[in-house]
Amino acid sequence: MTMPISATAAVLHAPDAPFSLETIQLGELRPNELLVDIHATGLCHTDLLPRLPALGERLVPLVLGHEGAGVVIEVGSAVSSIKPGDHVLLSFDSCGVCERCRADDPAYCRHFRAINLTGQRLDGSVAALDRHGIPVANRWFGQSSFATLAIATERNTVAIDPSLPLEVLAPLGCGLQTGAGAVLNEMKPRPGQSIAVLGVGAVGLAAVMAAGIAEAATIVAVDRHASRLELAARLGATAQVFGDTGELRKAIAGDGPGLDFVLDTTGAPEVIRAGVAALRPHGRAILVGAGASPVSFHPSELTGVTIGYILEGSANPKRFLPELVAHWRAGRFPIERLIASYPLADIGAAETDMLAGHVAKPVLVTR
Ligand SMILES: [Zn+2]
Ligand SMILES: [Zn+2]
CATH class of the missing domain: 3.40.50.720 (NAD(P)-binding Rossmann-like Domain)
Known part of the structure; x- marks a missing residue:
């Protein structure tokens, strides 16, 4: 596939603005990155942190979303454990080289905040432009999955059995x-x-x-x-x-x-x-x-x-998400009872319903 390619994304332009559905252009994959056709994404309270003006003003324009699930389209040159066609759940990202990451403890990566909560890569770059050519932060939790396509990394991507329902399992990636x-x-x-x-x-x-x-x-x-x-x-x-x-x-x-x-x-x-x-x-x-x-x-x-x-x-998602999938399969973790689905275009209603306590876990469906 030739990059850049277009995706539809829910973009946040200001801390108090509604999400705006628009076309963005995704940039080239880095060697450790992969392109995912997003089918569904959970909405988590952390996605609303940029609604706090002190944080949000510094990050916008920004694509949120960090419980993505979908099908891999293309992988970067250094990716070896995930391949095109894999069905995947996306989770939080980690650097892979710090002391905690090397100790198999990625939730306490020393770069956790910079990698997951800024919308940028560690080097400050982003991987999307809006229709005016203005950079859009799309590295939120290394995925920014409120979009039809997202760029994830090998470290925050977990392959699952392709027969499993992505729209049910998406929220495993963070909140659950x-x-x-x-x-x-x-x-x-x-x-x-x-x-x-x-x-x-x-x-x-x-x-x-x-x-x-x-x-x-x-x-x-x-x-x-x-x-x-x-x-x-x-x-x-x-x-x-x-x-x-x-x-x-x-x-x-x-x-x-x-x-x-x-x-x-x-x-x-x-x-x-x-x-x-x-x-x-x-x-x-x-x-x-x-x-x-x-x-x-x-x-x-x-x-x-x-x-x-x-x-x-305190999880390593590569191990813990498959454990949770096994519990779900055995009927011990019936997450479908927490979920209500919304089209991505209705993300505003999903946000309102979650904050009002009407829905425990909204899932935005993009396919
Ligand atoms: Zn690390
Ligand atoms: Zn979360």
Whole structure:
């Protein structure tokens, strides 16, 4: 194929602007890159970070999207593990050469922010132009998959069985990997242990399902939306707590000795404090809410507990996404119950519905 080629993409021109569907021209593939015909892409809350003026103003014009799924059209000269025709899920990108990447720990790549959250390559370049010839940032998470075609890299691309439904599995690449990985890669609960999940949007619901896979005996879901709590119950939560309950800590922990694990997806300081207070000694709190505000604790409030912020479920997507696909195939990770599909042109409605709590995981379909 001769580059450049045209794609239709949802472009963000200003932090408060609606997404604009327009034609962009994709540039030449670098040796480690590949061109993917995008079939579907999940919408994740991280895609809305550039709506914060302080971040977004520096990045636009920008194509977001980082839960892409599609079929590989062409690969760069250095790509050996992926070939044209492969059906693939796209995930976060990593540099491959830093200390953490060499230790097989790509979620903590020292260049994570620069590679995933700027829309540019590490050298500051982008790989698209708009119809006026103005550069468009299209390296968001090394993919920018709110488009009919996307350029990904060998490192953030995972091949899957071509018989599997791309529009169902697309969201594995970030949000569901984050929630499931927090449980299966970090907490590793033993059968019979207890966990509270604070905020049961897509990330929290993935954690609820993963806690079920790990055979946790107590799975407490906390949220402000009754519909999400009902869905959490159908997916395995054993107790539901309204997030605006007065004594949240007591509602989470009951009269027992406290929980083994708490996962916070809300980023809300008071919710995090209540969750940490609900831990038993030697309990562990994991935080994943992006854009969270500072939380303060008196040291004595952390007696015997540990607390930490993690990225991308501490996963290596090359291994973890196939694991999640296997759980989905076995019926243990029924992500289709979280999903509502929208044509790419309706990305504005998808955004509104997700923010209103009507839909846990919108998937934008481009084929
Ligand atoms: Zn790295
Ligand atoms: Zn994400």
